[in-house]
Amino acid sequence: xxxxxVPQSRVDFAVWENxxxxxxxxxxxxxxxxxxxxxxxxxxxxxxxxxTLDNNIxxxxxxxxxxxxxxxxxxxxxxxxxxxxxASSQMQEVSSPPELLQVQSSFLRxxxxxxxxxxxACQRQNS
Amino acid sequence: MRKMDGNxxxxxxxxxxxxxxxxxxxxxxxxxxLLRDETEDLKCFVDRKKDLxxxxxxxxxxxxxxxxxxxxENKKKMPCVVSSRFVLASNKTVFFCKxxxxxxxxxxxxxxxxxxxxxxxxxxxxxNVFFVDPPRNLTVMSSGKEGQLNVSWLPPLLKHMDxxxxxxxxxxxEGSHMGKVExxxxxxxxxxxxxxxxxxxxxWVRVKLDGVSYKxxxxxxxxxxxxxxxxxxxxxLIVLLVLSIGxxxxxxxxxxxxxxxxxxxxxxxPDIPTPEHKFPGLFTVYKGDFKEWMSQNNGSIWGRSxxxxxxxxxxxxxxxxxxxxxxxxxSPREERKPTEEVEESERTxxxxxxxxxxxxxxxxxxxxxxxxxxxxxxxxxxxxLQSHDTxxxxxxxxxxxxxxxxxxxxxxxxxxxxxQALFTTEGTSSLSASHSDLGxxxxxxxxxxLSSQSSFEDPNHTWPPKGPGYTYMAVADSGISxxxxxxxxxxxxxxxxxxxxxxxxxxxxxxxKWPFSxxxxxxxx
Numbered sequence: 001x002x003x004x005x006v007p008q009s010r011v012d013f014a015v016w017e018n019x020x021x022x023x024x025x026x027x028x029x030x031x032x033x034x035x036x037x038x039x040x041x042x043x044x045x046x047x048x049x050x051x052t053l054d055n056n057i058x059x060x061x062x063x064x065x066x067x068x069x070x071x072x073x074x075x076x077x078x079x080x081x082x083x084x085x086x087a088s089s090q091m092q093e094v095s096s097p098p099e100l101l102q103v104q105s106s107f108l109r110x111x112x113x114x115x116x117x118x119x120x121a122c123q124r125q126n127s
Numbered sequence: 128m129r130k131m132d133g134n135x136x137x138x139x140x141x142x143x144x145x146x147x148x149x150x151x152x153x154x155x156x157x158x159x160x161l162l163r164d165e166t167e168d169l170k171c172f173v174d175r176k177k178d179l180x181x182x183x184x185x186x187x188x189x190x191x192x193x194x195x196x197x198x199x200e201n202k203k204k205m206p207c208v209v210s211s212r213f214v215l216a217s218n219k220t221v222f223f224c225k226x227x228x229x230x231x232x233x234x235x236x237x238x239x240x241x242x243x244x245x246x247x248x249x250x251x252x253x254x255n256v257f258f259v260d261p262p263r264n265l266t267v268m269s270s271g272k273e274g275q276l277n278v279s280w281l282p283p284l285l286k287h288m289d290x291x292x293x294x295x296x297x298x299x300x301e302g303s304h305m306g307k308v309e310x311x312x313x314x315x316x317x318x319x320x321x322x323x324x325x326x327x328x329x330x331w332v333r334v335k336l337d338g339v340s341y342k343x344x345x346x347x348x349x350x351x352x353x354x355x356x357x358x359x360x361x362x363x364l365i366v367l368l369v370l371s372i373g374x375x376x377x378x379x380x381x382x383x384x385x386x387x388x389x390x391x392x393x394x395x396x397p398d399i400p401t402p403e404h405k406f407p408g409l410f411t412v413y414k415g416d417f418k419e420w421m422s423q424n425n426g427s428i429w430g431r432s433x434x435x436x437x438x439x440x441x442x443x444x445x446x447x448x449x450x451x452x453x454x455x456x457x458s459p460r461e462e463r464k465p466t467e468e469v470e471e472s473e474r475t476x477x478x479x480x481x482x483x484x485x486x487x488x489x490x491x492x493x494x495x496x497x498x499x500x501x502x503x504x505x506x507x508x509x510x511x512l513q514s515h516d517t518x519x520x521x522x523x524x525x526x527x528x529x530x531x532x533x534x535x536x537x538x539x540x541x542x543x544x545x546x547q548a549l550f551t552t553e554g555t556s557s558l559s560a561s562h563s564d565l566g567x568x569x570x571x572x573x574x575x576x577l578s579s580q581s582s583f584e585d586p587n588h589t590w591p592p593k594g595p596g597y598t599y600m601a602v603a604d605s606g607i608s609x610x611x612x613x614x615x616x617x618x619x620x621x622x623x624x625x626x627x628x629x630x631x632x633x634x635x636x637x638x639x640k641w642p643f644s645x646x647x648x649x650x651x652x
Contacts, residue, residue: 010233
């Protein structure tokens, strides 16, 4: 049974607010990479699920471009290849695609959004 | 030290203030609201400090032991200390537990055990059970346009989430239960349109998270704020127009009244006319004693009345005399003289009302008048050369005057007048016939003379009383008009041969009445 290494989506606000922007950016980038790798595995037999995963891959790449445009692209992450055991506290292991998608959703809604909403370019001008 | 103490007090004060203000919505109000809105038995919510609290309702306060266990991401279960509180607003007792650390975007499992047995079990995510405070500083103002109101507010204090809030604005006419709702996202102001003009509105606002990253319940409504819409332009315009026109009219009338106040006062509250000015000293010196006044002021009145006569318009006068001494029913004292020039008049004992009788020599009179018209110059020259003064002498019978005076009271405007003297000044040929408006004067029965007139002639005077130097007038009254024509010397000479016919008449100012009064008229025949 294959396992997917996915980022940690949990957000502890007390901790998150104490991390600087660069640290937050690194966490987001690392997680994005993990998701990209995991999603690219394509080991599902369900065709609808497979098409969903394909869309995710393109979305993850677009997210990378957004982060790059915001100068939040960090140096290449220290993510290990998928066959090596993850030791980072920023990763977690899931065993099924639904779990993978769930983590991906939480990750995007949580950390990614928090990072992007704090970026000056993304500040909404209150009318 | 003093500065330190001062600073310390300030810090304490600020802390207290912060404690009070950062509390936001109280625990009790949140719980009472969720007791209504949340359908789950085990209700959980995250407050503004991002701490998750779960509570459940207890109907009967019993001494039950509750155990609360929770775990994130299927990790190790941890216990939470359970407390209880009585919620006054809901009149219920609740048990609750506040997690020491809350993690978001991960699965959370909660279990409640009562006496060792599972009471509640719930799996949730913390980011989906936010409970936000209501918006702050709600302000409603008129937008300057008809039927519009500007609504603005501030978002509740919630870090990182200002831009993901959705607002709901409720407004209704004051006193009405029918309200409308408008939703607004990502903005803290709204313009209400299509409102009634000149109406008072009530406005509320509430907020919730947009549900993309975080979900929440609807907050409670703010306290209502009242505002009035502008009155209708047309109504305001009409009111202003009416007021300005009224003001202008008022000012104009005031100006007119002030500038003509004397005139208006005279018209509206006229002075009661008194004849005092025509009788100087009568009421002041002689205290109304006319006899005395007359005796003292005879000569001056003559001149004054003449002046009065010339100012006033002529009144119709009838001079009636009869040439023929027969066929008239007259009193013995009266002397009738036939006249060829004057129409006769009918006399009655009363002397007041008389009718016309066709004079026997009316044709002769008309012939004379025609001759006069054809040759006016000859007659006028013959008379005017003789004298510039022309008058008709009058006489008065005292008895008839008394009779007249008795009847005078019936008519305010009746005047007992002798025929007034006609005077011309030298150099002018105009005749002025006028009467005095002396009104009813008390008659002096003894003297037999009217004080107003100085043109009296006693019956014993010879005719003409003024001698050959004067001209006499013949008066022809056709009932429509009076014609005065100078009498020729031949006619005068003829009249001298006859006795003078006297007649009494009464004069009136207003045209239709021709009562005849007891006044004697002497005319030369």
